[in-house]
Amino acid sequence: LMDAVMLQLSRARNRLTTPATLTLPEIASSGLTKMFTPALPPDILVNFYINLNKLCLTVYQLHVLQPSTTKNFKPAGGSVLHNPGAMFEFGSQRYEVSHVHKVECVVPWLNDALVFFTVSLQLCQQLKDKISVFSSYWNYRPY
Numbered sequence: 001l002m003d004a005v006m007l008q009l010s011r012a013r014n015r016l017t018t019p020a021t022l023t024l025p026e027i028a029s030s031g032l033t034k035m036f037t038p039a040l041p042p043d044i045l046v047n048f049y050i051n052l053n054k055l056c057l058t059v060y061q062l063h064v065l066q067p068s069t070t071k072n073f074k075p076a077g078g079s080v081l082h083n084p085g086a087m088f089e090f091g092s093q094r095y096e097v098s099h100v101h102k103v104e105c106v107v108p109w110l111n112d113a114l115v116f117f118t119v120s121l122q123l124c125q126q127l128k129d130k131i132s133v134f135s136s137y138w139n140y141r142p143y
Contacts, residue, residue: 002128006121013117019049021078024088053110061099
């Protein structure tokens, strides 16, 4: 049970310290762009993520690549932040990132959350160590 709790605490802490790397098609299909009212233009992608104590918003402005383009199409891999020039295919259309805009907002309590996750992991490990010491006594049978 303690291993399962520690795994979830570790995942939560890692999510704060290391944002998920996503490909541009994953961002396009994530639904973040569809949550706005009125709807965003079809040449805009948005991504939100947390990095340490900051909430980050990245807006990608896209350029549709024509099928007859002479540009070599090379799809971009996974990244936290994609640079202009990154290309991807979504649906039956190919796109290139033309502009990237990133804003960050400091959320003070995220620092506290990171500290609490770390302290919780340490306390769980100490409890696990104490339980293992006692369990070794319970398993000891003098003859």
